[in-house]
Each structure stands twice: as C-alpha cells, then as structure tokens.
Amino acid sequence: MNPTPGPLLSPAAGRPEVTADGDLAAYLRLTRGTFRLEVDLQVPAGQVVALLGPNGAGKTTVLHTLAGLLRLRSGRIMLGSRVLDDPAAATHVAPARREVGMVFQDYLLFPHLTVLDNVAFGPRARGARRRVARDEASAWLDRVGLREQAGSLPARLSGGQRQRVALARALATHPRLVLLDEPLAALDAATRLGVRSDLARHLREFGGSALLVTHDPIDAMVVADRIVVLEDGRVVQDGTPAEVARAPRTEYVARLVGLNLHRGRGSGETVTLDAGGVLHVADQVEGAALVAFPPTSVTLHRRRPEGSARNVWAGQVTGLEQHAHTVRVQVAAPRHPPVLADVTPAAVAELDLAAGAAVWVSFKATDTHVYPG
Template identity: 55%
Template structure:
C-alpha cells in the first residue's frame, strides 16, 4: 500500500525541518556529520572528492543505512539505529535530483513527473494533472509529450526537478544538479533553479563541487572534509575567514596558520609574516593571489614581507596567469600576461615574492584545528 502525498503543517518556530546526525562506517572511512536545515532554507554541502558528500545524500535518501545517529524530518524519525527504526526510500517525504537526472527513458516528460504522485497514491488522471502543473511552472508545458532523448540538458534538469517537487517533499536533495550542463546552459539553468528553490517551502540540501553554485543558490554552506564538518556559515563568513586549505582554495585565497605576537605571525620555524593586524596566539593569515607581487630580483622599498620563491606551475586563470610558488611557504600569485612576459616566467625559475602587510588579513584559529600547510 502506498502512502498518500504529504501535506505538511507549518513547522514550529525554531525547529529545523531536518535534524540529522549521519554516522556511516566504510572500512577506514567514517562519516560523522551533523546537519540541521530549516524550512525554506537551502544548505550547500561542499567538499573534495571522497569527503563523504554523496554518502550523506544517499543516507538521507534511505539508500545507505546509518550505523549510528539519526535522521528526523518534519518531526518524524526516519532512521534511528538505536531504536531499530528505518523508513524505506519510497516512503520518505524526500525528493531527489540526481547528477545524471535518471529520467525514465521510455516515459514522456509528463509521465516522468507523474511517477512520484502515482507512487504516493494518486490515480493516473490526478497524478498527470499535478505533473502538468509542475511542467507549466518549469516553463515546459509544450514539452510534456517528449521523451528524455528529445530534451536538451537544461530541459531534462527541469523535468527532474519537477519530478522531485511534485510530491511536495519535506526535504529536497540535489546531487550536483548542474554538473552535466555546458557553461551557457548552466548559467541560465542556475538562475531558474534559484527561483524554484526560493519558492520551495521545505528544506533543501545541495551537494556540489562548484563554489559558484553554492554561493548563488545556498543560504548557508557546510564544508566537509574526511567525513567531518570543518567549517559552516553563510557565504560572507566563509569567504572572509577560511579555516582549511581546501576552503581557502575554494574561495581563492592563500592561507597559512601560525602563532601571532603583535604584528608578527610565525608560520614555520624559519619564516614569519608581518601583518597590519595585531593579534596574539594561534591565528590564520589570508590574502588573495592578486596581492602577491613577483620580482626578478629582491625588491627595494616598502614591502614588509619578501622571500625567495621558485615557480612550480603556471596556469591560465581568467584573463591572468596563476603562478604556483614553492619556497619557505607555498603560495599562488595572479599576474597579467604582460607582467609574465616581462619576467620571462618558466617552471623552476627562481624569483622573489612580496606581500604588503596591509594586504593580509589575520583572524584567530580554533585550537587544535587542521593546519593548512
């Protein structure tokens, strides 16, 4: 017997729509992740490959069982191993948009979207009416009779989203929903997705590698590495104060951890940076690649932070070149092609790097946090 489509009451103020602690053991890897998402909130889960993002999504969807912890959604326990409680995937009030959309190739767009309502107990006519309404909301009414192979990538993505939303889910899971699209289609579809997520009354979890998707679509970011949360907060907080090397690269900053004594931060036994900020104790020092100046010889004059470096790599980065540098600290610098030609840059080339003290930003590090170097 199938469950009817869920109609939800308004959540109690202050109570998250999703309250979960996901603990999954897979040999040497252990996911231990706490997630709380409010009604109407979009949370992006970011992290490097192997961090546990997909495992978290599969656990919430009921495709991977918990070893410990719990999943409580809209006040109901869906998964709680200590009480031998588990809810099958098809009975969870959850909609999922997979990376490759996984539309049924033999069904039309209309019947793909109607599949969820049918599984939740609606007859064929009512399910198709719900599906037609959602295709209209997605701007796809004229494509209702087309099969997936007749749809563009952006159209298929919107059909998959309509299918997920057609069951009025308490939780919407998006697994890299824009990854399969080309750059132009991705730009347009991201804007459309943003509008639909803003209108979704339930909780949304977006799993992505792309920081731009996260910054545009999400209200809050959760960064996971090696199965654990290393940082979370709104985009402004995370981009201003990254706390791991992965997060720093994600937001485009150089990051070092060290011990501050006034304006001096000792990064390692042989190297210190001078900052315009005064601090004491364990700190992070961050600065953008654009703040790193390169010279063929040791510069005279004002820079307080100057050190010898060696080029370890050069890549295009937008209209500029991103130069990777080894030395007493590893950094990246962004320079113009004209400056690169003047310096005659090449791998293995020695030069001098400099950063003005006023270009650095220093902030306290949590005790025992991971060292970015």
C-alpha cells in the same frame, strides 16, 4: 520517494502547494570499511545548504544515508517531527516511504516517457490518479518554464531543460527534503549560468529543506544560503557563503575560494607560521591565528622590489595554471610559505615566467585578513 497521500494542487490557484515544515535534524554516525562518518547537520525549512568537500570526504555517504539507502550505525535522522532513522529504537524508514525528493547528476529521466509523464511519475507512484498526477505535473512544468515541452521525450531536450524536468519531478511529490547530487555538473558553462540562478529560486520557493552536493564553489555560493564543508567524514566549516569565503578554516576551503591560507601564532603584527616563515599583518593578533590573502594581491618580480610592501622574499616558480583571463602562479621558497599569485598572460611573457624561474614575491600587510585559528 514520497508516498504519503495528500492534496496535490492548491485549490485557490491550481499551483503546487508549499510544505513549510521540512526541518532536517541529522546526527549521522556510520562506518564503511575504514571510512568513518560523524556529521551533525541541521537544515531548517526554506534553507538551501551546499555540501562541499574533496573526493572521499563523505558527501555521497551523507546523501545516501538521508535517503535511507545506507543504515546508521548510531545517531538519528528527523524530518520535521518524524523520525526516519534511530538505530537505538530499531527505527529505519524505507527510502520509498520518506518524504524526500532526489535529483541525480545524470537526472535519470525515463527515456520512453514524455516530459509530462516523467514529472507525473512521482505522484502516480504514491497513489494519485492519472489525471490528478498529470495536472500536478503540468503545474510544475509551468512553474519551471517547460509547459511547451510537456509532450517531448527527454532526448529532445537540452541539458538545462532535462535538469529542470528532474527538479520538477522531485518537487512534484511535495517532499519535505530535496537532495541534489551534482545537479549542474553535466551542463556546459553557458547553460550552467542561467540554470544555476533558476535552481536557486525554485529551491527557495518550494518551502522545504534542500541539501545540494557539489564540487563547484560558484554553484555553492550562488545557490546556497549556507555552506557545510566535509573533510575525512567530519564537518570542518559551516557558515554563510560570505563567511566561508572570507575566513576559510582549512587549506582545501582556501583553495576552493581562491585564497592563500597559512596557520601560525601571532604576536603583535606578525604571525610565525607553523610551516615556517613569518608574515606581517595589519591587525594586532595574539595566539593561534589563520592568515588569508588573495592571489591577486601578490606581485611577482624578477629583482628584489622597492616599495612599502612588508612581505617580500625570493622564491622559485613551481607551476603555472590558466584561470579564465589570468594565470595562477605557484611559488615556493625555503623558510617561507608557498604562495599563489594571479598575473596576466602579458606579465607571464614580460617576466618570462616558467617552472623553475627565480622570482621575488611581494604583498602588503594590509592585503591580509587575520583571524583566530
């Protein structure tokens, strides 16, 4: 997708050159049916941004707009000093003329071409001679650890290897921006672990801007420098992985990072919740507030517990879900907030937990994190 001619190999080392001016500045305004997208997005060169959000939030629409597959209704897209879209100036650069690389969820490798020729396809498409394009492809295969597979067809590769070929093909055109649409979704859990860290390294090394769409918070936390969360076509949170994990702004983000989250108004060391109930917190708070606490801090009991926990009430189990080595229990109660608790399978058996079971929940004020709402 990058037709601009230029040197394909670093003369000094015979390695792929790094582009250092890939800053993306996008102001996206468009409507598709009843859906309206309004997103301002900045991705500096050298930074990897993960775009998270529920189904229908607008993640794919953002990707297709940046790639030039959808036209803006208003707004502007700039990549470095080049304007890619500006409806007010009647500017729209065609997808094939943008300095943008794409990695798709199913990779879309050409099944009849070897790994080497798959990677060489991009440079060839933009006018490079066959030998130069194959030298470029060979350098990238070496970089992603697949030189020995250069003569193989994609069908003979593992899922992780196909993902690396797709990434090498995207980067071989020296894009200023790489767009990745669920690039790890097709991999099994064991393969995903190693490929995830490799992907993070390659994206940081290539030097341009990178935007990763994913549903997996672990992918986002490991690969990205920054996380942007979309809901209903708008950005609801933008921060580093640590900031998003510590202080989620919406229920969707809280569920994504595995936290209980409640909104209300604080007064001293209590927060009266919008949805009903009161939480005791450890910090002084006044005005609109959000209270977050991990499911691991919540203890379940069959009888009213004794102890120092200040948040204690009776409720009823409404659901149980296996989470790796723990079980996540959903508890609801009238005039109290719903709570998620993580317990061991042994505790489920000991407490005889099942949907409809009566339980008591307890957690300490010191386990909560309260911040302005």
